[in-house]
Amino acid sequence: MLRSCCVYGAGILCVLLLIAGIAMALTQVFQKLINNTIKEQVVLENGTEAFSVFQNPPPPVYMQFYFFNLTNPAEVLNGDRPAVLQIGPYTYREYRPKEEVKFLDNGTRVEAFNPKTYVFQPNMSRGSEDDIVRTVDIPVVTVMEKFKDTFSVKRIISDLMIANGIGIFRTFRVGDLLWGYEDPLLKIIKHVVEMDDHFGLFYKKNATDDGDYIFFTGKQNYQDFARIDEWNGQSTLNWWSTEGCNRINGTDGASFHPVITKTEKLYIFSSDLCRSIYAQYESDVSVRGVPGFRFVPPSEVFANRTINPDNAGFCVPAGNCLGSGLLNVSVCKEGAPIIMSSPHFYQADDKFVQDVFGMNPNKEEHETVIDVNPLTGMLLRGAKRVQVNVYLHQIQGFSQTGKIQTLVFPVMYLNESVLIDEESAKKLYAVVNEANVIINIPFIVISVGILLGVIFIVFMCRQQTPPSTEAERQPLISS
Numbered sequence: 001m002l003r004s005c006c007v008y009g010a011g012i013l014c015v016l017l018l019i020a021g022i023a024m025a026l027t028q029v030f031q032k033l034i035n036n037t038i039k040e041q042v043v044l045e046n047g048t049e050a051f052s053v054f055q056n057p058p059p060p061v062y063m064q065f066y067f068f069n070l071t072n073p074a075e076v077l078n079g080d081r082p083a084v085l086q087i088g089p090y091t092y093r094e095y096r097p098k099e100e101v102k103f104l105d106n107g108t109r110v111e112a113f114n115p116k117t118y119v120f121q122p123n124m125s126r127g128s129e130d131d132i133v134r135t136v137d138i139p140v141v142t143v144m145e146k147f148k149d150t151f152s153v154k155r156i157i158s159d160l161m162i163a164n165g166i167g168i169f170r171t172f173r174v175g176d177l178l179w180g181y182e183d184p185l186l187k188i189i190k191h192v193v194e195m196d197d198h199f200g201l202f203y204k205k206n207a208t209d210d211g212d213y214i215f216f217t218g219k220q221n222y223q224d225f226a227r228i229d230e231w232n233g234q235s236t237l238n239w240w241s242t243e244g245c246n247r248i249n250g251t252d253g254a255s256f257h258p259v260i261t262k263t264e265k266l267y268i269f270s271s272d273l274c275r276s277i278y279a280q281y282e283s284d285v286s287v288r289g290v291p292g293f294r295f296v297p298p299s300e301v302f303a304n305r306t307i308n309p310d311n312a313g314f315c316v317p318a319g320n321c322l323g324s325g326l327l328n329v330s331v332c333k334e335g336a337p338i339i340m341s342s343p344h345f346y347q348a349d350d351k352f353v354q355d356v357f358g359m360n361p362n363k364e365e366h367e368t369v370i371d372v373n374p375l376t377g378m379l380l381r382g383a384k385r386v387q388v389n390v391y392l393h394q395i396q397g398f399s400q401t402g403k404i405q406t407l408v409f410p411v412m413y414l415n416e417s418v419l420i421d422e423e424s425a426k427k428l429y430a431v432v433n434e435a436n437v438i439i440n441i442p443f444i445v446i447s448v449g450i451l452l453g454v455i456f457i458v459f460m461c462r463q464q465t466p467p468s469t470e471a472e473r474q475p476l477i478s479s
């Protein structure tokens with residue numbers, strides 16, 4: 001009597017557990033519970049883990065520079081295709097703490113400065129800052145572009161250049177080209193043109209900040225976590241200008257909101273590109289054992305205006321498009337004819353690859369990637385890869401340009417990368433595991449239900465075994 005009571009009890013419990021388990025699985029209650037808990041926890045608030053990571057990101061960030069050493073300058077001036085050899089990397093550790101952090105508006109926004117300091121890493125470099133690289137003289141071509149339409153000034157400058165033996169290509173010390181040097185031509189004409197007589201690709205960028213940022217803390221809306229609201233007092237919402245020099249939306253390279261889905265776009269703010277670009281889900285990855293989603297910028301981001309009308313804003317002056325994969329950032333670089341692209345013109349029109357001997361674009365090395373843990377929005381690995389090019393063409397009145405072909409000439413590319421440190425990865429692994437256990441509760445309940453069901457059936461069969469044995473065997477024998 002007691003035994004059959006137990007058996008029927010097991011049967012009923014089995015049905016209840018199955019119903020409960022399936023209901024929980026279908027409604028995803030535990031998934032939602034976890035997501036909501038994480039959304040509440042990942043907020044920039046004094047004392048939270050997210051805030052300390054925001055203030056002082058623990059994983060090391062490396063900035064690596066690669067230059068293109070021009071081997072045939074005389075031939076290029078005669079109209080030949082440039083041949084370049086890639087040198088580098090010249091690697092710097094990048095320190096980027098948030099400073100003067102202040103909470104605003106009841107903790108919904110936070111203000112901070114973000115100075116960056118670069119320290120050379122000889123062990124991670126091939127070559128030293130004293131290496132010599134031959135490339136285009138950017139101040140010289142900038143001055144030429146500025147004065148190409150002013151007949152008399154053009155003559156004077158051209159004569160000064162001839163007198164001083166200044167051409168459009170010359171050699172530089174790598175450290176100078178990056179961090180700044182006194183330019184001979186700018187020094188001569190500085191009183192005439194009122195320009196800084198120093199130049200460098202990262203001139204004045206070491207140990208300086210680029211203004212004050214106001215971020216959302218994510219308290220009001222988790223999707224706004226660490227999103228930039230204002231930069232130097234300007235709202236970033238309507239920062240879409242046809243001038244091509246805009247810093248819109250996006251996060252500060254390393255902060256993404258929690259609970260990321262495969263269908264959303266992640267915005268990356270890039271001061272090198274003078275704009276923000278977006279990335280889309282590509283694949284599942286695992287970084288130091290932590291699961292992540294890989295996001296990459298789709299080719300539309302760099303596509304020409306025909307394919308992506310959104311990019312018309314970057315055809316400057318209006319209507320003047322260079323082709324896919326290129327971005328004219330002249331306005332953001334004080335008139336220097338600078339064109340940005342992916343390294344080796346990856347995803348750009350093939351014409352640009354063919355125009356320069358030595359370009360080998362490939363996805364693995366030259367693509368910008370973001371690997372992010374979807375649950376917490378923590379960056380697992382990232383590499384921002386950008387190339388700096390100079391627009392070269394014959395300019396009448398400047399004999400220095402010779403018979404040069406119209407070219408987008410590659411000068412340098414950079415890879416700013418980060419990989420989660422082991423300690424942070426361990427902590428994150430524990431969080432993800434715990435979440436997985438909780439998310440699997442419905443399936444555990446269903447499993448227990450099935451187990452009870454099996455027990456129930458076994459007992460029921462046993463109870464009926466003696467009379468049914470023969471009846472069951474008969475069909476087997478006859479068939």
Ligand SMILES: *[C@@H]1O[C@H](CO)[C@@H](O)[C@H](O)[C@H]1NC(C)=O
Pocket residue numbers: 046047101102103
């Ligand atoms: C966070 O709290 C600590 C200790 O209470 C305080 O010293 C610090 O100034 C606070 N930080 C901010 C940004 O408010």
Ligand SMILES: *[C@@H]1O[C@H](CO)[C@@H](O)[C@H](O)[C@H]1NC(C)=O
Pocket residue numbers: 106
């Ligand atoms: C700040 O937050 C508190 C508590 O949530 C609330 O009572 C108060 O009204 C808020 N103040 C402002 C100015 O939003």
Ligand SMILES: *[C@@H]1O[C@H](CO)[C@@H](O)[C@H](O)[C@H]1NC(C)=O
Pocket residue numbers: 117118119120179206207
């Ligand atoms: C940047 O500044 C820091 C400290 O001010 C210094 O140690 C470092 O060498 C500088 N880096 C470069 C590339 O000049």
Ligand SMILES: *[C@@H]1O[C@H](CO)[C@@H](O)[C@H](O)[C@H]1NC(C)=O
Pocket residue numbers: 069070071087127131132133134
């Ligand atoms: C770059 O080319 C110049 C000129 O040919 C040469 O002197 C220099 O050593 C090269 N730089 C490197 C790092 O190979």
Ligand SMILES: *[C@@H]1O[C@H](CO)[C@@H](O)[C@H](O)[C@H]1NC(C)=O
Pocket residue numbers: 237240248249250267
């Ligand atoms: C900027 O972000 C807001 C809010 O997330 C979004 O609605 C808007 O479309 C974004 N704008 C651009 C240009 O990406």
Ligand SMILES: *[C@@H]1O[C@H](CO)[C@@H](O)[C@H](O)[C@H]1NC(C)=O
Pocket residue numbers: 316317320322328329330331391
């Ligand atoms: C790049 O933009 C600048 C400024 O808008 C413009 O003067 C220049 O002609 C453009 N360059 C090219 C190659 O289109």
Ligand SMILES: *[C@@H]1O[C@H](CO)[C@@H](O)[C@H](O)[C@H]1NC(C)=O
Pocket residue numbers: 304305306307321323324
């Ligand atoms: C844009 O690219 C497509 C394919 O690469 C090409 O057919 C089209 O002519 C290009 N449009 C412009 C305006 O360059």
Ligand SMILES: *[C@@H]1O[C@H](CO)[C@@H](O)[C@H](O)[C@H]1NC(C)=O
Pocket residue numbers: 062064343365366383385415417
């Ligand atoms: C950065 O990218 C370059 C190629 O673009 C690659 O050779 C290098 O290993 C990368 N650096 C890191 C630290 O991943």
